[in-house]
Amino acid sequence: MTIRLETSKRTGIRNVQGSDISAFHRRLYSEIHKSYSLAKARTDMSAVYNCHGLTFASRRTRIEDTQDILKILQDDRWEKIDNIKDVLPGDIVVYFSQEGEANHSGIIVGYEETLHLPIVCSKWNVGSEYVHSLAYCPEIYGPDKRFYRCRL
């Protein structure tokens, strides 16, 4: 199912809400929990929204296409932050692949002063929302991390 979703300039954003979580999903995620024991799960699993849905659509749906993410970044005036030291809670991070695909995103919720690393809240597909340090997430996310602040 899709919902009506638009940027601030009323550009339509394609989206889809996922369905239920199976028992098998839960079993697989319990293994992932163990592999990433330092990432703190803050919610139960949900198929309704994905990482981009958390970052850009208030947890209401899944956004799956990079072109839609780029459109949101542009229309909603998300300005790139070049220096990681300037990143603040409330900013966002978008993880891009080497081919330029936005394969993950999250919201900055804190800053690890000693290591100069942002702490991120992000959703791992149908899994939980996790609070984790910037690079402490599955390998298929990234490797290029870009930070943005909304200037609307």
Next chain:
Amino acid sequence: MTKLSRKELIEIAHVLILANTPLSLLKGLRLSSAMKKFRTECSAQELHDYYDSVTARPGQSELTVALSYVVFIAFLLEHGTVSPLRVDPGRLHWGEYIQSYLTKADAHSQYSEIPKPSVPSLHVTSNASSGILLGADGLPIRRGMEHL
């Protein structure tokens, strides 16, 4: 037929449930050891038949879906443009997206391929001419001044 270990099956299932987008699924599965096996060990016909059988199973689990994606992508990568056989992308949620991406990527790589330049080589030829030596200014050096 190719046999996958439990570890390999779990690996692809993890990729399936972690991938937020179709292309991150493609990227993750491409790197999996199951993909390597299917690409190297299976013919187009085998992949085609296996895809048909695995997607036809009722009540598919995440393992079956992950396996379907691996077989589908292996087929497209190895035989997509050359085999007369076709696999139905509509059976997978992100099938059409992935097929379209790979088709475009393949077309792009074909058309943007730059011909390899010939290996640079030095041709040393004997100077059968007058034997005039040229200085840094390009002018002939007069005999007897070579040592300067």
